[in-house]
Amino acid sequence: MTTPRSNLDLAEIEAIARTAHAGRRDKAGRPYTEHLAAVAEGVRTRGGSDDQIAAAWLHDAVEDAALTEEWLVGAALPQQVKDMVLAVTKRAGEDLPAYTRRILDTPGALLVKESDLAHNADPARLAVLEPATRTRLAEKYAHVRSLLGLTPGESPVERSIQANTAKD
Numbered sequence: 001m002t003t004p005r006s007n008l009d010l011a012e013i014e015a016i017a018r019t020a021h022a023g024r025r026d027k028a029g030r031p032y033t034e035h036l037a038a039v040a041e042g043v044r045t046r047g048g049s050d051d052q053i054a055a056a057w058l059h060d061a062v063e064d065a066a067l068t069e070e071w072l073v074g075a076a077l078p079q080q081v082k083d084m085v086l087a088v089t090k091r092a093g094e095d096l097p098a099y100t101r102r103i104l105d106t107p108g109a110l111l112v113k114e115s116d117l118a119h120n121a122d123p124a125r126l127a128v129l130e131p132a133t134r135t136r137l138a139e140k141y142a143h144v145r146s147l148l149g150l151t152p153g154e155s156p157v158e159r160s161i162q163a164n165t166a167k168d
Contacts, residue, residue: 008076010050010057014040017057020066027137028128035119036060042115048108055084055112063089084109088116100147114150117141 008016017036024032040056054077061067062085072082087106090099103109119125121141126134
């Protein structure tokens with residue numbers, strides 16, 4: 001009889017993500033794994049759970065075809081991690097309102113996407129791009145943030161605390 005495998009731990013998930021994205025570069029020519037690490041760290045510093053950190057490491061894997069959706073479905077991961085990764089995976093031909101609704105409807109996914117957007121829109125990261133590309137991306141990220149209800153300097157964790165305080 002085979003014992004079911006326990007879920008992958010964060011170190012194993014990080015190693016899978018780094019291997020899956022090995023050799024990829026971002027728009028600025030930097031190793032793509034730097035972006036994954038920054039998003040995972042952003043989730044951690046914003047108070048995210050281990051499941052959210054795991055989803056951060058994997059957030060672009062399916063969208064960028066570094067890993068398949070079939071791999072994700074069969075992986076030894078909590079269902080919540082799989083749900084978050086699929087929620088932040090932009091699908092071909094999908095409009096932004098549908099995409100952002102899915103993120104908002106998936107527990108935990110908003111924090112992952114917020115960290116992703118924060119790193120993508122980092123002025124130092126954008127500064128090395130051509131001016132037209134920099135402007136286009138900054139506008140795109142600001143639009144997605146507005147659809148998600150994110151305001152500068154306020155994380156979903158802070159909004160949750162404020163909402164709960166207001167109820168008391």
